[in-house]
Amino acid sequence: MQQVISVWVRDPRIQKNDFWHAYIDYEITLHTDSVFFTKKISSVRRRFSEFVWLRQKLQSNSMLMVQLPELPPKNPFFSLNNAKQVTERMKGLQTFLEQILQSPLLLSDSCLHLFLQSQLSVSKIEACAAGRTHYSVAQAVQSCGLRRFHSEEDLQKDLSMCSTCDSDSDSSECRYPEPEMKDLGINKTERRASLDLIVTRKEDTLSSPSGST
Template sequence: MTKETDRTENQQVISVWVRDPRMQKNDFWHAYIDYEICLHTDSVCFTKKISQVRRRYSEFVWLRRKLQANSLLMVHVPGLPPKNPFFSLNNARQITDRMKGLQKFLEQVLQNPLLLSDSCLHLFLQSQLSVPMIEACAAGRTHYSVVQAVQRCGLRRFHSEEDLHNNLKISCDSDSDSSEGRDPEHKIKDLEASSLDLIETSQEEEPSCLPRST
């Protein structure tokens, strides 16, 4: 009985919610829905114990593909709510169902120790980096570390106007999938220059469960 209680008390908690869907407009003709991801945890695997970021469906699609690729097929990554060709930004039921499916996906991902060690997952959940910059940071191709990017969460996204424009061209509707292509090195350096003023030069050591590169 005592051992059971001790095991329960020592168990680390990771709670995640996907909520607050909001319509965002690229321009007059194109719009999409993004969702707030709230994470509360006492796990030593996370740099921040409380965080909030906003992500759209296509970014979840990218994350799932990335997790599957990085795990080298050693685990089965949970599924996402399926892409719906008839998804409507004005259909509250469809939006709610998708939101619930995205939360279930994250809950299942966070239960897997192997997936939990992926830097891309941590940057997705706890940084304001765009998808191309998540890939660059996780691969060690930025002047700031994974921990530093997470610590600066809450400031504006680390990308330039050019990056924003190109991201919008990649995906112009709420159901489109993100491109997996990486930016050329010179473009990443340009993006870094726009974000260096937001990054602290702290040399804080990263948690052991956060790899420095994928």
């Protein structure tokens, strides 16, 4: 049976670094039954400069054995508020990924998997793919969809919180414990402590001499 890899680039959003600087990122959603992917459904957000990095990295890693498709051209007059320009770039980015995902050689590249299915920055992608992190590529992919982590300790904490999640399911199913459940546990503990205190006081009363106060 032919394996299916479906990818969408959509939902452009303006993100502000500060009052003067902003950029657009895009949601990349992947659905697949391919053996190349451990996680069958995923969703991450990437900006145009990260796509530029990905193309350069894949071209370098493939040792020029694959002719990579082109990205949408850079436009010096590109405007974040120009819906037509944003839509054209978004379509171009999707076409780029669709063509990339047709190459078995590129599908074996860990950087591509981390780009599509992890929240790692490009610098952390390079470090993880080179084995310079305490977490593996598979662990970084598994953590996809949880809060963006900035350190290896954050990643390990996220992985422990999601240790029971199915790697083939959408990351939205990996949730932290609900606050209500935490409160319930605290209240139950408090009630148990109160009951123990009451029982102890009753036992002290029964064991004390009659007439004592």
